Amino acid sequence: MTRAIRIWLVLAALATAALALALAVGSHAIAPPELLRALLRPDGGVDAQIVHELRLPRALAAFGTGGLLALAGALMQVLLRNPLADPYVMGASGGAAVGALAAMLFGLGAAFTQGAAFAGALASTALVFALARREFAGAALTDPGLGAPRLLLAGVMLAALWTALVTLLLTLSPEARIRGMLFWLAGDVSAGSGGAAALGVLVLLVVLAWPLGRSLNVMLRGPVIALSLGVRVLALRRALFVLASLATAVAMTSSGAVGFVGLVVPHALRLAIGNDQRVLLPACALGGGTLLLLADTAARTLVAPQQLPVGLLTALLGVPTFLALLLGRTR
């Protein structure tokens, strides 16, 4: 336990440093003493306004989103027993994109877009659950032909359908709206709303998932072995599915389809601290939040005053990592 706490403290320190950086840098740089004063005793000055109204909400949204995606990725990887699973394998990103883009096409406001994204993500996930419901029933456990592969395939197929619908929506949209849609698809936290909600859900889901950790470690050995060791595999699978889907839907509502955080962070942390889910899940929440916060800080400062979608930066980082993992596995 002391080792786990030490790991979490190190990651929390990194997160705090990333937060300080995110609040300090930008077109209007704020020195550490002024930053501290603006945070603790806001005086209504320029510094305090920038910190409280612009940078802090955006930083919280980025951190919450990154943490949720990494947590969802780690949970999906256990559920499917597949190290290449990410939060979007159940087609949640496609479902959310169809919802969000449809709302944008009709010129509905940001709140509607977010609501539609959330509904789309959950609807897609529910559809996968319905299609693959036998994977959550008794026969799936000892039948080698059933189980995770069919769940994975159902998700992949649905994602392909959503991609077609997204293309259709982009084709139908007027020029003026397309730029916003592309930013949404690439993953973008600049809207900066829903940060507190994302962070709150992140804390809640970590608290809910943590007590499952011991059973999740056993699940990694396969459903039959887990059953023989007394794990209630079907209930655990359903819980994993619900927790991961909720995390993904909330993250997408806050920041669109940010890629690769959910794949890369659990892997990097697994290499560094091992695969005990009780240590890994909280570490993913902290590490994923930190990574996306840093990526977003880079996204708004690298080519300022232009802003890049943060998903661009996570993908630039994520694709080489993914390839390295993939090639390393077949070696």
Place this chain on the structure above:
Amino acid sequence: MTDALLDATALTLRAGRRVLAHDLSLQVRAGDLWCVLGPNGSGKTTLLHTLAGVRTPDAGAVRLRGHDLARTAPEQLARWRGLLTQSVHDSFSARALEVVLLGRHPYHDRWSFDDDADDRRIAHEALAAVDAATLAARDVTTLSGGERQRVAIAALLAQQVPLMLLDEPTAHLDLHHQVGVLEHLRALVHGGGRAAVVALHDLNLAARFASHALLLGGDAPIAGRIDEVMTDDTLSAVFRHPLHRLRTGARWTYVVD
């Protein structure tokens, strides 16, 4: 009432529409070492999964220590019986010792975090029992098939259950380790209070180590003591190939015609 550790009555086992076994009854007492013999697809794995309660029988019931498996909490079952499955595919890295320590899972609740000293001692002893002490710190994804199999057996031993169900424990093992593992199982069973049911392919190993045999794949399952069940006629019929039993010293040897 019966004093059997495991009592299976009138089981029907199906794979899809195919009936693997009908009206199969089996009583395993402490001290018994049962081998399950039969050709490919005759239902050995299905039977072991059913006896372990990870699969519900298509008819009939299995009782363990007098408790119906279907109505016993999985956490309780995990302290009464363990199952070695056929080849486990590891997608994630883990040290062999960590895998063996998972066998101690039934003795912890969800809030227990650290493995205690007893768990570690039991896990190390289990690895040593299958000649795998030196593998403790190795990553299971880098182990050979036989090494992985021994680690999996060690995890079952660490579970310390009265009834051990093993699906082809000798698969992937070299001759030396095949004999070593079966010798250890027999010693555990003779030590008192425990029993094992083992699916095997090697008739000579079965005859040397088992006390009882169950033959699947014939017209009807045949169960009984080794010398009564493993005869020329029954084996030849089940495996659809002529087999002969020869007396060599104090043991039977089986020869393929």
